[in-house]
Amino acid sequence: MNKSLWYFAAAVTLAAAMMSCGGKGSQPSETAAPAANTAGKPVDSATAGTVTGSIKLDGTPPKPRNINMAAEPNCAKAHTTPVQTEDVVPGDGGTLQNVIVYLKGDFSQYSFPPATSPVTIDQKGCQYHPHVLALETGEPLSVVNSDQTTHNIHPVPKDNREWNESQPPGAQPIMQTFARPEVAIPVKCNVHPWMKAYIGVFNNPYFEVTGKDGSFTIKNVPPGTYTVTAWHEAYGTSDQMVTIGPSESKSVTITFKATSAASD
Amino acid sequence: MTTPRPNRNVHRFAVFTAACTFLLLVAGALVTSNDAGLSVPDWPLSYGSLTPPMVGGIFYEHGHRMIASFVGLLSIVLAVWLWRVESRRPPTKRWLRWLGVAALGAIIAQGLLGGLTVLFFLRPSVSSAHAILAQLFFATVASIALFTSAWWEQKTGLWLRDFRSPSIHTLVLITVAAVFVQLILGAALRHKAFGIIPHLAGAVVVTGLIFLVAGALRRRFPGVPELRLAARGLHSLIGLQLLLGAAAWWSRSYASSFPQPIAVMVALTVAHVVMGALVLVSSVLVALVCYRLVRPAGALLGSVEPRPSAAD
Known part of the structure; x- marks a missing residue:
């Protein structure tokens, strides 16, 4: 064998060795930011108020589309009726579900106890349950797979660390946290491209996701002036100012127009 | 000294490799169009094994990896074969040996880039580089098929x-x-x-x-x-x-x-x-x-x- 052929064989071996050096599917974990402000004073519950209200939808919502799960029998057999998209889900009485409502204001003087109980997102019937959820920075997110098929869970954040993990049937829940506030992080399963969810992350406890009746209640709010912001995946954000006096309860109604597909 | 006749089998093998590369391009395009690029979160293995469940997006992503591995093997054989055959040719023809090595280098780099697309969550620059190198590799293998053809030798x-x-x-x-x-x-x-x-x-x-x-x-x-x-x-x-x-x-x-x-x-x-x-x-x-x-x-x-x- 001539010398050049030896060099060639060495190059191929080196290249093969390089190819075999793989990595995991997620980035190295970042240093977690403080879960919440713990340096300030606790909110005085004796003077704290409440912001309540509802999110309305003005106009005719778009017709949901049927999801085709035929390519994945394990998903299809979990449903007896057609599964539909959840990007716009009207609530009772002209309200809107799956809206993250949160307060924007100066909470720097307050401390909040760290949220330690996990918030769960379940993959069931090849859909995310719930479709929209919210949690605090550092609060554990528990990802459960109740399906008889493999999923990958892939949040696509802008401000937090991106990760992508697989979860076969019967696997233990995946526990993750988010270090920075972000509204809202899209979550997808690339195995089943129709699966989409959104996660709102906050560094205070003043948020809620609207349910069937489109209402929200944000308790233990210190007196002050705040912006109530509502975020929806199809309609973007809408704001309203509110001033809470000591032990006061204020009601806010925010209306999204069904025709305006804002993308904030 | 007589020049050895072109090796028809090398030519046929180069054509076969080019055809498989075309199939690989189709498979790669299917991954992107089906938004399945990250359906397998790990690399070089798929779900920690060589035989993951071929469901949903995994079918496209792992299928692409399997075809890519096969084309990689073909490229190794082609490079070695070209090296052996062309070493017996006059010195001025020996450049073809290095084209085979270049093709092999390209497919290895392409495999690494493919892995990086997964590890970097489909960063546009990495994914674009992966797509571009695929085209260059295809062009290189097709060129080898032309250079080893009887037509190329006859038109002298x-x-x-x-x-x-x-x-x-x-x-x-x-x-x-x-x-x-x-x-x-x-x-x-x-x-x-x-x-x-x-x-x-x-x-x-x-x-x-x-x-x-x-x-x-x-x-x-x-x-x-x-x-x-x-x-x-x-x-x-x-x-x-x-x-x-x-x-x-x-x-x-x-x-x-x-x-x-x-x-x-x-x-x-x-x-x-x-x-x-x-x-x-x-x-x-x-x-x-x-x-x-x-x-x-x-x-x-x-x-x-x-x-x-x-x-x-």
Whole structure:
């Protein structure tokens, strides 16, 4: 064998060795930011108020589309009726579900106890349950797979660390946290491209996701002036100012127009 | 000393490798169009094994990896085979050995880039580089198939003349470069690095150049079957590619309101991607054929002249 052929064989071996050096599917974990402000004073519950209200939808919502799960029998057999998209889900009485409502204001003087109980997102019937959820920075997110098929869970954040993990049937829940506030992080399963969810992350406890009746209640709010912001995946954000006096309860109604597909 | 005859089996194997590479391009395009690029979160294994459950997006992503591994194996065999066969040729022909090594290096780099697309969550620059190198590898293997063909060996006796300016050599080289840039713009659009405008501008330039080259081939070399065929082929491919491009764009707009990739969008975008690869490979092969058959005017004394040697 001539010398050049030896060099060639060495190059191929080196290249093969390089190819075999793989990595995991997620980035190295970042240093977690403080879960919440713990340096300030606790909110005085004796003077704290409440912001309540509802999110309305003005106009005719778009017709949901049927999801085709035929390519994945394990998903299809979990449903007896057609599964539909959840990007716009009207609530009772002209309200809107799956809206993250949160307060924007100066909470720097307050401390909040760290949220330690996990918030769960379940993959069931090849859909995310719930479709929209919210949690605090550092609060554990528990990802459960109740399906008889493999999923990958892939949040696509802008401000937090991106990760992508697989979860076969019967696997233990995946526990993750988010270090920075972000509204809202899209979550997808690339195995089943129709699966989409959104996660709102906050560094205070003043948020809620609207349910069937489109209402929200944000308790233990210190007196002050705040912006109530509502975020929806199809309609973007809408704001309203509110001033809470000591032990006061204020009601806010925010209306999204069904025709305006804002993308904030 | 007699020159050994070209090894037909190497040529057949190179053609087979090029065909498998085309299949690999189809598989890769299917991954992107089905949004399945991250359905397998780990690399180089898939779900920690070589045989993951082939469901949903995993079917496309792991299928792509399996075909890529097969093409990688073919490239190793091709490189070793070329090295052995071409080492017995005159020194001036031995460059072909290194082209086989270059192809092998390209497919190894391509495998690494593929892994990086997973590890970096489809970063546009990495995904675009992966798409571009795929096209370069395809063009390299197709060129090897041409260089090892009997036709390439036989066309050693006569030069065609080209007195026109710009020379056909200049025209085909500019066209190959323009098609390659256009593929970069297309890959960048597909992987969300650029918008559509640069790709549309590139389409206008490439279409103009291909019409120029095809017209020049027809007018300057009307009696040469290979070049007549090349002109027809280039015309057909660019026409089809323009139609596919428009259809792919329409299908993407139409599919945007669906909760998942739909068949018509997947079929049209994949067809547009692989047709782009065929346009590049065709333009490269036409350029090589032009260099094989035509000599620049300044180097000619008459209409035809014997080639200085078969081993140029």
